[in-house]
Amino acid sequence: MTSPLRVFALWFPDWPLRAALGPPPHPPTALVHANAVVACTASAREHGVRIGQRRREAQGRLAALRVLLHDPAKDDRVFLPVLRLIERHAPGATLLRPGLAVIRARGLARYHGGEAEAASALLGIITEAGYAEARIGVADGPFTAELAAHGSEPCTVVPAGRSAEFLAPLPVQALRDEQLAGLLTRLGVRTLGAFAALDAIEVRDRFGERGARLHALAAGADSRVPAPRPPDPELVRAVEFEPALAGADQVAFAVRQTADAVLLALDAAGVVCTEVRIDLTDDNGQVYSRSWLHPTCFDAADLVDRVRWQLEALAAESAKAPVDEARAFGGIVAVRIVPTAVDDAAHHQPGLFGSATDERLHHAVSRVQTMLGHEGVVTAAIAGGRWLADRQVLTPWGERAVAPRDPVRPWPGSLPDPVPAEVFLPPRPIGVESAAGESVGIDGRGSLSAAPARIDGARVQAWAGPWPIAERRWAADGGKKGHRLQIVDDRERAWLVFCAGGRWWAEGRYR
Incomplete structure (x- = not known):
């Protein structure tokens, strides 16, 4: 039996507010995006302000509420020094999103003599650096470890093999899928334990691959070491510059076509990238490598952002190094993007049929349609009818699907849901x-x-x-x-x- 993958999750509560306002305490403040609250201070939550509220509703709860626009790019920039601090004491830290990083527990726990001791030592270093609000969770897998870090204690250790027991009483909203959580709540399934108790085959039939993955997480299956599909070496893309480019923005602009090429190769293979390694080579021949994780999957803009972040981090380290230790960081002559972990694209495209598609998917499918012809890519819609062949309507991508028979009308003898895939x-x-x-x-x-x-x-x-x-x-x-x-x-x-x-x-x- 495969051993559980033990990880440390380092969580910094309300990180967007920390990035925007500095160290707490903060006055009642809310960050908004698209006229909705995306983050709010504890003092604002005491007056009923909640994430997801409309701006007007939040201000109605607290007239003195300070409202600021959310700047995701600033969240990333401000978190880079924190990530460098973590890496100096715990190599291999992986950024999941600004304010959340994970580290494999095995090496760190052996060095400090145990997981609790290692977490305590790491928390002490972070607190001494001025981040007293930080929390650490230790568990089987990143999902459970993150939820453990959300606890009231500074450090929470979930024993190996006890993920399902720890997750059982938590609400289904912890899955961060509003549509699924809303449906489960209406069905009377309000906790992860109740969701995990449902039959896995029935969950897959009803909610598809994404629902099956969330069901596995609720059951504690995140505790198993992932066996990712080995990436194809042909997915790797590289670009060289002559002369060398010195600025982060210059390199990021020049690498856009390379990032697009990586996404096209992934689309052609029917996979998405969940972990990538970026190799930067300077004009002195020095190679700077770093691995990046994504909570879902990378798109071209994400890859370009990681290249920029990596360059900004290198420039900052060189500027802060003592004169006698400073290394010559020259201009960049080559960038290599290496997908190191991939997953089936079907697991990451819940909106492919029956709901609005995002711009990235539309862009990729349109390119495939250009290669295969107008009817080479089709979307499915449900029509009325008694036989399955009559209910399936295939429409070329980009055209509006028109059902020849109204599916709402009664069709005696038709098959009730779920229908065969x-x-x-x-x-x-x-x-x-x-x-x-x-x-x-x-x-x-x-x-x-x-x-x-x-x-x-x-x-x-x-x-x-x-x-x-x-x-x-x-x-x-x-x-x-x-x-x-x-x-x-x-x-x-x-x-x-x-x-x-x-x-x-x-x-x-x-x-």
Whole structure:
């Protein structure tokens, strides 16, 4: 069994406010973006100001509330010195977002004689540097460690293998998915423990890959060491400069096309990058490397930002170094972007069908459509109908999907949700046999001649039905009719099949 990945999570509460206002205490203040509160001080929360409130509502709760615009770039710049401080005492610190960094616990814990001792020592260093509000969580995996750091104690250690127990009483809002949390709350599922108790297959069918991943996190599965898909060496992109470029903005501007090339290579491979290493080579031949993590996945702008941050950090270190120790940091002659951890793109695109798509996805899909032709990329929409083939409408990317049949109208005999993820067009022949090896039949009353025992060469584990379906019975040919069954085999495949004219056909398959 794989050992849990123990990590330290260093969390700095209300970091955007610390970056904007300096060390606490702060007067009642709120940072807003797009006319909504994205951060607020503890003194403002005491008067009912909350993250997500509209600006007018927050000011209605506290007339003396100070309102400032949020500057994410400043959050990043101000956190870089803190990250350098952490790295001097705990090499390998990885930035998840400004105000949150994670470190593998094994080496640090061995050096200090234990996880609690290491956390206490690291917290003392950070507090001495002027960050008394910092919190440290130690747990199996970054997700659990971050939530442990959110506790009231300066340091919280979750014992190995106890992630599920620690997470169980926390609210589902801890998953940071407002849409899923709202739906689960309406269904009466209000804690991570209740969410984790749901059947994993049913969660995947209902919420897709992203829902399945969040379900695994709620169950403490983040405690397992990830086995990322090894990145393809062809995903690496590099650019050289002649003459060397000295300014961070110059290099960032020049590397934009390289970042776009990395994203195109990732899109072509059907993956996204969750961890990247950036190698900077100066005109003295010195190579400066650093790894960066992203909470979801990198886009081109994120890669350019990391190059700029890395250059600004190097320039700051060179400027602060003593004269007798200062190293000659020359201009940059090459930048190399190396994806070091990738994940399936399907896990990171919840809005691909059925909701608004972001600009990055639209840009990437449009490029693919240019290569494959107008109908090479299509989107799916649900239409009305009794058969799965009638309910699926495929529209070329960029065009408005128009359902030929209203899905809201009643369609007697249609299949209720969830519908199969895979639809066979046309339906494929399939064998449904009894224990005696004979084909199962259906009589005029809709009764099976025998219980299904085998399907497509596999043993039947469970089945439901049959349900009659018929349409256009007034037509000269009698219309289309049959009887449906849902069957689960011993390979954990769920089939939707129907019998028509004495033969069995696979209409779809659940995933």
